Amino acid sequence: MRIPFQRLAADADPGVRQAVERVLASGRFVLGPEVEAFERAFAASIGVAHAVGVASGTDAITLALTAAGIGPGDRVLTAAFSTGYTAIGIRHAGATPVFADVEPGSLCLDAGAVAPALEEQEVQAILPVHLFGGAGASWGMLLELADRHRVPVIEDACQAHGARSSGRVLGSFGRAAAFSFYPTKNLAALGDAGLVATSDEALAARVRSLRSGAQGKRHHHLALGWNSRLDEIQAAVLNERLPGLPEANQRRAALARRYRESLDGLPLRFVTPGPGVEGSSHLLVIRTARRDALREHLEGAGIDALVHYPAALTEQPAFSDAAVAGGACPVAEAAAREVLSLPLHPGLSEHEVNRIAAAVRAFFARQEPGGAVSE
Numbered sequence: 001m002r003i004p005f006q007r008l009a010a011d012a013d014p015g016v017r018q019a020v021e022r023v024l025a026s027g028r029f030v031l032g033p034e035v036e037a038f039e040r041a042f043a044a045s046i047g048v049a050h051a052v053g054v055a056s057g058t059d060a061i062t063l064a065l066t067a068a069g070i071g072p073g074d075r076v077l078t079a080a081f082s083t084g085y086t087a088i089g090i091r092h093a094g095a096t097p098v099f100a101d102v103e104p105g106s107l108c109l110d111a112g113a114v115a116p117a118l119e120e121q122e123v124q125a126i127l128p129v130h131l132f133g134g135a136g137a138s139w140g141m142l143l144e145l146a147d148r149h150r151v152p153v154i155e156d157a158c159q160a161h162g163a164r165s166s167g168r169v170l171g172s173f174g175r176a177a178a179f180s181f182y183p184t185k186n187l188a189a190l191g192d193a194g195l196v197a198t199s200d201e202a203l204a205a206r207v208r209s210l211r212s213g214a215q216g217k218r219h220h221h222l223a224l225g226w227n228s229r230l231d232e233i234q235a236a237v238l239n240e241r242l243p244g245l246p247e248a249n250q251r252r253a254a255l256a257r258r259y260r261e262s263l264d265g266l267p268l269r270f271v272t273p274g275p276g277v278e279g280s281s282h283l284l285v286i287r288t289a290r291r292d293a294l295r296e297h298l299e300g301a302g303i304d305a306l307v308h309y310p311a312a313l314t315e316q317p318a319f320s321d322a323a324v325a326g327g328a329c330p331v332a333e334a335a336a337r338e339v340l341s342l343p344l345h346p347g348l349s350e351h352e353v354n355r356i357a358a359a360v361r362a363f364f365a366r367q368e369p370g371g372a373v374s375e
């Protein structure tokens with residue numbers, strides 16, 4: 001039996017079907033009571049005053065930045081290692097990304113790389129990425145730096161649903177945070193969906209306006225705005241699934257611990273969420289210089305492993321005009337050659353983790369000491 005990377009169809013339980021039926025019967029499909037209920041519930045779950053549902057995580061980044069006053073001519077400092085959508089979100093706000101390097105352990109923004117950038121570059125906002133649901137060892141230092149330089153922090157929390165640092169939920173630290181509910185995320189819709197979380201009432205009001213074409217009165221557009229509305233079917237599914245998020249995250253964390261125990265002693269490293277950070281275990285990411293060969297070996301053993309991400313943002317042609325803090329991001333670029341994500345989702349069984357771990361062990365057993373391959 002193949003072990004797929006995820007099993008998204010199997011996750012659509014009867015409650016989810018009922019939620020969809022409820023919306024079909026209501027005849028209300030975009031921005032209605034389900035969206036309002038979800039916004040309230042999600043804001044409460046992370047401890048912020050406001051949440052505004054939008055069409056995707058990418059839009060949430062763009063609208064949060066725009067509502068925070070960021071636009072053309074501004075520069076937004078972000079992590080050099082993330083999905084391209086982080087930088088796309090910045091770009092669509094009209095701003096230019098400034099990429100800074102990440103920590104080798106967490107692959108999250110390194111405050112040590114941010115500090116000189118804040119001194120040398122004109123930066124109007126910092127957009128840290130809670131990559132794989134972590135925050136990094138220098139998260140506290142990063143917040144202090146932003147505070148000292150009076151630069152707003154907008155969190156890319158698209159992988160961090162329910163993750164905590166020092167007991168506080170990620171996505172509640174910054175001026176605002178962007179969440180995604182893409183079907184592969186810890187809290188998943190059945191299509192595209194996103195949300196801006198904030199305790200800044202004026203910022204929330206601006207996002208609310210921007211997502212619907214910046215209308216004042218109905219059919220009177222005060223500015224360009226976007227069409228980035230959250231639909232009722234997605235919101236109903238999210239309402240159904242939100243209460244199960246803590247348990248699903250605990251299950252992910254337990255499976256991640258099992259992976260760590262089972263792969264102990266092998267010549268590989270785990271990407272970790274950072275000290276004092278209870279990550280969301282969004283992905284189980286290991287690092288090895290023999291990443292491509294290991295992936296091929298797992299493929300042969302019937303196990304799907306994926307690469308998040310095969311290129312740093314500094315290496316993407318789409319962002320070649322971005323600035324690079326310190327001129328280079330060697331940690332991010334090395335990570336892109338070494339990271340491998342193993343299957344991790346709440347529906348994965350211990351037996352499957354054992355099978356995957358055995359396959360990884362078999363791969364390294366074929367190697368000579370020192371890393372050379374014996375074949």
Ligand SMILES: *Cc1c(COP(=O)(O)O)cnc(C)c1O
Nearest residue numbers: 056057058085086158159180182
């Ligand atoms: C998924 C994701 C996004 C984009 O969210 P979409 O809903 O796919 O637009 C942005 N940043 C990170 C870190 C993500 O994981």
